[in-house]
Amino acid sequence: MNKxxxxxxxxxxxxxxxxxxxxxxxxxxxxxVSATIKKNAxxxxxxxxxxGKSTLLRAINRMHQLYPDVKTQGNIYLNEKDITxxxxxxxxxxxxxxxQRPNPFPTMxxxxxxVAGYKLNGIRMKKNERDAIVEQSLISVGLWxxxxxxxxxxxxFLSGGQQQRLCIARAIAFxxxxxxxxxxxxxxxxxxxSKVEDLxxxxxxxxxIVLVTHNMSQAARISDYSMFMYLGDLVEYGKTxxxxxxxxxxxxxEYLTGKFG
Amino acid sequence: MGQKNNxxxxxxxxxxxxxxxxxxxxxxxxxxxxxxxxxxxPIVLIxxxxxxxxxxxxxxxxxxxxxxxxxxxMTAVANNEVIPGGIVNGILGTLLIVGLASVIAIPIxxxxxxxxxxxxxxxxxGLIRSLSDILQGVPSIVLGLIAYLWVVKNIVHGYSAxxxxxxxxxxxxxxxxxxxEETMKMIPETLKEAALxxxxxxxxxxxxxxxxSGFSGLATGILLSVSRILGETAPLMLTTLGNPMVNWDITxxxxxxxxxxxxxxxxxxxxxxxxxxxxxxxxxVLTLNIISKRIVAKI
Ligand SMILES: Nc1ncnc2c1ncn2[C@@H]1O[C@H](COP(=O)(O)OP(=O)(O)OP(=O)(O)O)[C@@H](O)[C@H]1O
Ligand SMILES: [Mg+2]
Numbered sequence: 001m002n003k004x005x006x007x008x009x010x011x012x013x014x015x016x017x018x019x020x021x022x023x024x025x026x027x028x029x030x031x032x033v034s035a036t037i038k039k040n041a042x043x044x045x046x047x048x049x050x051x052g053k054s055t056l057l058r059a060i061n062r063m064h065q066l067y068p069d070v071k072t073q074g075n076i077y078l079n080e081k082d083i084t085x086x087x088x089x090x091x092x093x094x095x096x097x098x099x100q101r102p103n104p105f106p107t108m109x110x111x112x113x114x115v116a117g118y119k120l121n122g123i124r125m126k127k128n129e130r131d132a133i134v135e136q137s138l139i140s141v142g143l144w145x146x147x148x149x150x151x152x153x154x155x156x157f158l159s160g161g162q163q164q165r166l167c168i169a170r171a172i173a174f175x176x177x178x179x180x181x182x183x184x185x186x187x188x189x190x191x192x193x194s195k196v197e198d199l200x201x202x203x204x205x206x207x208x209i210v211l212v213t214h215n216m217s218q219a220a221r222i223s224d225y226s227m228f229m230y231l232g233d234l235v236e237y238g239k240t241x242x243x244x245x246x247x248x249x250x251x252x253x254e255y256l257t258g259k260f261g
Numbered sequence: 262m263g264q265k266n267n268x269x270x271x272x273x274x275x276x277x278x279x280x281x282x283x284x285x286x287x288x289x290x291x292x293x294x295x296x297x298x299x300x301x302x303p304i305v306l307i308x309x310x311x312x313x314x315x316x317x318x319x320x321x322x323x324x325x326x327x328x329x330x331x332x333x334x335m336t337a338v339a340n341n342e343v344i345p346g347g348i349v350n351g352i353l354g355t356l357l358i359v360g361l362a363s364v365i366a367i368p369i370x371x372x373x374x375x376x377x378x379x380x381x382x383x384x385x386x387g388l389i390r391s392l393s394d395i396l397q398g399v400p401s402i403v404l405g406l407i408a409y410l411w412v413v414k415n416i417v418h419g420y421s422a423x424x425x426x427x428x429x430x431x432x433x434x435x436x437x438x439x440x441x442e443e444t445m446k447m448i449p450e451t452l453k454e455a456a457l458x459x460x461x462x463x464x465x466x467x468x469x470x471x472x473x474s475g476f477s478g479l480a481t482g483i484l485l486s487v488s489r490i491l492g493e494t495a496p497l498m499l500t501t502l503g504n505p506m507v508n509w510d511i512t513x514x515x516x517x518x519x520x521x522x523x524x525x526x527x528x529x530x531x532x533x534x535x536x537x538x539x540x541x542x543x544x545x546v547l548t549l550n551i552i553s554k555r556i557v558a559k560i
């Protein structure tokens with residue numbers, strides 16, 4: 001069954017018959033997911049808790065490979081290239097990730113957090129280049145004015161929302177193609193949330209964004225495409241507007257109308 | 262109606278209960294006070310005794326001069342004077358031996374600790390973990406014998422600071438291994454993932470994220486292991502032997518503060534030096550302990 005929207009022309013990401021299981025059991029956390037993800041758009045992954053959203057997202061930058069128990073089958077292509085044929089290091093520089101809880105490096109200043117990707121990888125550059133990257137990244141996450149006088153302070157001194165935007169700055173400082181976000185606003189208050197949402201809409205002109213969210217209205221507000229997952233299956237995938245106004249699958253409709261979730 | 266009755270009953274019961282509870286609290290409080298006095302008194306008595314007996318002997322020369330000869334001490338005691346000389350050979354010897362032991366034990370201990378952390382589940386790691394625990398239980402005199410056989414007999418061919426350092430390093434290892442592993446386990450997994458998600462190779466994640474983040478934990482473990490071995494005497498008797506002079510040669514016999522205390526104990530003329538040296542050693546260990554507590558509090 002093709003649950004997919006029309007096959008996109010040169011998609012940013014292409015998932016092909018993806019199966020992911022934790023441990024040796026045949027219980028798949030993600031089952032036979034195929035999808036193409038559009039460039040310069042926000043694609044939301046929705047679904048009830050435990051349906052495999054994070055699992056799917058973490059397959060895209062091969063985070064699972066850290067844990068030998070996680071078995072992944074199927075293919076993922078980034079710009080038509082098989083991600084298993086790239087080095088994980090190269091891949092992760094092309095695909096940034098933002099986590100559910102803000103996790104700036106506690107030993108680093110705000111400044112160093114932004115360029116952490118360069119610093120930790122030992123990539124040398126001139127100071128003015130680095131300054132420019134820090135400024136640009138912080139401007140694009142709307143944090144520059146708030147922190148420009150305290151760049152030397154520890155990143156962990158910021159508020160939760162600021163920390164999360166710092167983490168987004170850290171991800172985009174590396175100029176990736178794709179940014180993966182796993183419920184980036186679930187630990188934030190409504191104001192901080194709306195700032196992050198505005199930011200994501202801003203960012204999509206330069207980046208492809210894949211966003212896991214628990215929050216349907218968030219998906220409705222900012223995403224262009226939505227996936228609905230249920231018990232590891234990709235139940236429905238399509239333009240967000242279409243899905244919210246006219247869901248094709250009964251399960252999707254029940255979820256969107258709050259019958260479960 | 263029924264409900265009202267129930268409520269009255271409950272409040273009544275609560276009153277009873279609270280009287281009972283206050284008395285129970287009081288008994289408990291008295292118990293706690295007694296137990297704490299029992300726990301605290303030895304340390305207070307020890308420090309009191311050391312200060313009382315030892316402080317008179319602590320002066321500038323105590324830290325700058327080597328140990329006096331029996332004859333000098335005897336003359337001083339006979340004339341009711343402060344014993345001349347000091348324990349600088351012991352202090353510098355201790356620094357040399359312990360420093361060298363740290364140089365050996367810290368890198369090995371941290372590497373093994375990291376290995377255990379990285380391979381939590383593996384059977385090999387479990388084996389190493391148990392061996393390290395067993396090592397912790399080996400009597401220090403036995404480690405002294407081993408170092409004697411290895412280093413004194415076969416490597417340096419003589420008593421030496423190096424031999425003592427090997428024995429002490431073996432004592433430090435289990436402590437550093439454990440504290441490294443525990444510290445690493447405390448670091449949130451998300452931090453590691455954050456670094457890996459930036460395309461940082463694994464070994465750089467360890468060196469540049471995990472170790473700096475766990476720095477205070479590692480430092481605490483190291484300080485505690487150092488303070489643990491500072492007072493070790495038995496293994497040093499079999500390995501470094503002692504030296505009346507200041508010695509910086511790691512292949513030569515070397516003095517150490519606990520060795521000096523033992524020597525003083527065996528020389529009736531030097532009795533008061535026992536107390537001042539012990540006071541010094543105690544102060545040193547206590548300082549290290551306090552510093553490491555401070556570091557922990559700062560996290
Ligand atoms: N580390 C793990 N080990 C074993 N099973 C796991 C692990 N992580 C997730 N799972 C299982 O895989 C399934 C999918 O989990 P996943 O975390 O992807 O869900 P999710 O959709 O992100 O949920 P949530 O919205 O609560 O974050 C769940 O059944 C979960 O129990
Ligand atoms: Mg999740």
